[in-house]
Amino acid sequence: MRQPLVAGNWKMNGSKASAETLLAGIKEGMGGISKTEVLVCPPFPYLGLAVSALAGSRVAVGAQNACTEAGGAFTGEVSAAMVKDVGCIYVILGHSERRQYYGETDEIIAKKYAQALAAGLTPILCVGETLAERERGETQSVVARHLDGVMETAGIEAIARGVIAYEPVWAIGTGMTATPEQAQEVHAFLRQRVAAKSAEVAAGVRILYGGSMKPDNALELMSQADIDGGLIGGASLKASDFLAICRA
Ligand code: 13P
Numbered sequence: 602m603r604q605p606l607v608a609g610n611w612k613m614n615g616s617k618a619s620a621e622t623l624l625a626g627i628k629e630g631m632g633g634i635s636k637t638e639v640l641v642c643p644p645f646p647y648l649g650l651a652v653s654a655l656a657g658s659r660v661a662v663g664a665q666n667a668c669t670e671a672g673g674a675f676t677g678e679v680s681a682a683m684v685k686d687v688g689c690i691y692v693i694l695g696h697s698e699r700r701q702y703y704g705e706t707d708e709i710i711a712k713k714y715a716q717a718l719a720a721g722l723t724p725i726l727c728v729g730e731t732l733a734e735r736e737r738g739e740t741q742s743v744v745a746r747h748l749d750g751v752m753e754t755a756g757i758e759a760i761a762r763g764v765i766a767y768e769p770v771w772a773i774g775t776g777m778t779a780t781p782e783q784a785q786e787v788h789a790f791l792r793q794r795v796a797a798k799s800a801e802v803a804a805g806v807r808i809l810y811g812g813s814m815k816p817d818n819a820l821e822l823m824s825q826a827d828i829d830g831g832l833i834g835g836a837s838l839k840a841s842d843f844l845a846i847c848r849a
Contacts, residue, residue, distance in 0.1 A: 609837025772812025
């Protein structure tokens, strides 16, 4: 039985003050949420603050990125070990915004993934196609390439120790959610691809959906057989919306 996970990706939003308000709102509103694992991923400067604010709650904290290297002369970078050291449990890797705006390739993401595991973090590997790729009928080949980027280099055991998030790029921040059927089709495909290496890992690995998930579409999406939770952007910036998705 896979425990559902709902993760909030705050992206580069907010301030110290707004982060404090949001964290307090989430912490207070956790009553009645017992089956779902809840995670928030604030920007780096607010990670320590989030860990402190959420101490004693059931809400975990994660980062949105980490470096390919373990440490040393890499100005401006943050290592997975540092993220772990301040109390984080998860790290989002390979988000489409990182692939698109910062040139992250599957090779770079695989290195980051290995560093995250070595540091004791649980990586959340994002995969997903653009609208043009979907229209060309390349959805499966694109998500397979993203998944294989880690699975072929780090091995199936690395997949077992992480989480996968399917985020169709065309659904991110657009209000254009994938239909439950569209999402389920890709989730099932990803799980089958993992199953080709190990049925056991495929049965256990959680695959989240991300892309305009909101309180009013979360239940339908998460009712699908292979959707094990959500990676929430915009709706994770409002405590009531985020908590409503966790309840779904
Ligand atoms: P939105 O929920 O704003 O579409 O963002 C999804 C996302 O990119 C989460 O990582």
